Amino acid sequence: MTNPSAPQPSAAQPPMANRWLRLMRLDKPIGTYLLLWPTLWALWFASAGQPSGANLLIFCLGVIVMRAAGCVINDYADRHVDGDVERTRLRPLPSGEVRASTALALFFALLFTALILVLLTNKLTITLAFGGAAAATLYPFLKRFTHWPQLGLGIAWAWSTPMAFAAHNNGLPAELWVIFVAVVCWTIAFDTYYAMVDREDDLRIGIKSTAILFGRYDLLIIGLLQLAVVLLMVTAGILFGRGLMYFAGLAVAAGYFINQHRVSRGRDRDACFKAFLSNHRVGMIIFIGLVGDYLLNP
Secondary structure (H helix, E strand, C coil): CCCCCCCCCCCCCCCCCHHHHHCCCCCCCHHHHHHHHHHHHHHHHCCCCCCCCHHHHHHHHHHHHHHHHHHHHHHHCCCCCHHHHHCCCCCCCCCCCHHHHHHHHHHHHHHHHHHHCCCCCCCCHHHHHHHHHHHHHHHHHHCCCCCCCHHHHHHHHHHHHHHHHHHHCCCCCCCCHHHHHHHHHHHHHHHHHHHHHCCCHHHCCCCHHHHHHHHHHHHHHHHHHHHHHHHHHHHHHHHHHCCCCHHHHHHHHHHHHHHHHHCCCCCCCCHHHHHCCCCCHHHHHHHHHHHHHHHHHH
């Protein structure tokens, strides 16, 4: 239920797009953006602002393919409960437009496509790719057993960081893990906003999430996670020798975080969804600052 690729917090609308596009959420790009930005951060840090065209193409295509695969396996995992929720009842699996076995076959086809892409890199990146595939596969099932599925999503989201460094440097410098943890914290924060949209439905059908675990402290903990993101990315900037433009981008991103709290302070479903969507701009602003800084300070 708590997947950052979902289209709207309100009641489900009659589907307009092709059923396969909707199953892979290719008609709703927000999840692609949220995965793309930290992937690009990692590529720029790993390459000192000069990623190869080949790696850039491989990783951007990989983002699209793996995000689609994650959406398919998420809907497969939730196929027995999505029909009980107004917002998701018209998704292809609960509505009967796509059979569960066909969705599962599509998921493995997407993983195979991702494997073909990663085979164009090096041995270390290929080895790491299996960990990323495992994280993406396991995440949707965590919500049955733990209140921390957002942590699983964060690890899957951040896995592109070591892969980007491996692809560019054929090694894993210790500094990359600062970025990795920042992405994990960011993902937990924005997906908790999303989980707040579905909190009542999740409680009714027995789905677990950090929004339920955090309870009345949800906004406080989100704020602490966002503070950690800013501090960790500041640390990454220092470790990688970044300059003023990068840190200015982080300041603007922090302003977006503050505005998210202003918007969501009443915990209204639509407001929480709006705060979630705002994270697309957070990721983009950090990337713009990073690219600009490398152009000014190679």
